[in-house]
Amino acid sequence: MEYQSEDLNELMLARRGKMKELSDKGVEPFGEKYEFTHYAKNIIEQFEQLENQKVTIAGRIMSVRGHGKASFANLMDMSGRIQVYFRQDVVGEEAYEIFNLIDIGDIIGLNGRVFKTKRGEVSVEVQAFTLLTKSLRPLPEKWHGLKDVETRYRQRYLDLITNPEVRDIFVTRSKIISATRRYLDKLGFLEVETPILHPIAGGASARPFITHHNALDMDMYLRIAPELYLKRLIVGGFEKVYELGRVFRNEGISYKHNPEFTMIEIYQAYANYENVMRITEEVIAYVAQEVLGTTKIMYQEQGIDLTPPWNRLSMLDAIHEKTGADFRVVTSQDEALSMARKIGLAVEKNTDIGNIINMAFEEFVEPTLIQPTFIMDHPVEISPLAKRKASNPRFTDRFEAFIFGREMANGFSELNDPIDQKERFLKQVAQRAAGDDEAHMMDEDFVTALEYGLPPTGGLGIGIDRLVMLLTNSHSIRDVILFPHMRHKVE
């Protein structure tokens, strides 16, 4: 196969040259499977037992310090790095010549004797080695690593090779997800998988991605939430279910928004929002304890205590506390508008009371909620799937959890009255017709399911990416998503 040589810089040409030299010497530049006995980390941790023992390891060469007839190199595997020591008088002249054709970035397997250098570094004295993969491109600089943010996201593999702290974040992400599952599994929840391709995009207020199924000749949506399917499962008799997976929202990209992100939704029959609020704080505290060993964390220089129970505050009380405006006594839209204007909120004339309250909350309260706080009892207008409060039908048995001014979770007692649900869908449909393309769509089958009977149910959703951001002290959602979306690069 011929490469367009004009694309190859001198560094790449040098590596291809060495690849050819290796082939000429009978060394296959792209090898076969390799069985190893140890990871770098094990060898360093278990040095006492392993001293002078033989080990076999495999990994990528990250640096080389040559000394003529002997050389030190650092080998990196999944667990970390270890120094390896090549001596001509140990591996033999021929092998040492081959070693001299190895570049930084090449992947090799080797076996040798574990020892400690004069300076005290645990190392492996190589007895034999095999080239497993020749690397044809130079790695980023060994000391500074890869800094360029764009390249880090576009070529995440380079970021992972060069920057150990990035790798750590994704290991932590994996632990967060498995701890979450462990916690729910222990409580007897059933993990389920519901469709990602939806004929109707429901369960959240968001613009969906549209795709097309050829055989059925129908447009479909990538799901914006699994909610309506999970509640169908509760109707079907699965009383405790959760789904952890990707959802897609066709919205802008920012440091806290990626068009596809991971959330977990959890539903428990015969429970209400109080119960799932408790699950929320317990699962997050459990995960922090399991993964970080503590529930007292630091995020962006701010100490945050995740230990339950968290503060609980109704939305109206919170607004009153921060602004002095008491929406609790407001019953008409006119009153709400004038109260909003009094506290300096720019609202449009036709905004309903619920949305005015929500805007006041977002403007004046949300950014102040640094320590974990449950905000409760949202207006019904902004909660089309939540059960009304028995004490006041204009509000719902709903909560949102905020940490560091960001929404981390959302839950409520599920609306199980099919007649009310249908009316609320109709209201959403009207808003949609009026131009709000984030309003919910009518889901007749979901209403039908409710007509068969949804037991009283508590449900909740947690944004996993935001939780990972919090627990890894990451500023941007792109730092906790392996391949964040970027504009297509045109040459």
Place this chain on the structure above:
RNA sequence: GACUCACUAGCUCAACUGGCAGAGCAACUGACUCUUAAUCAGUAGGUUCGGGGUUCGACUCCCCGGUGGGUCACCA
């Protein structure tokens, strides 16, 4: 979408008020058998994001465009 900052060798970064585009790492040649950001001597490496303009002269100033970051807006 608005504002703003950035883009220079494979990587990390310099380049004064507009005056010869430079360093470290990596690469190449040579020396070197306990180094560890190895060391020492030497060599090579550039569409300064792209296009246009101003100027005797542009990495630098102006205009248009691209990509990315930040802030805001949108958004749970």
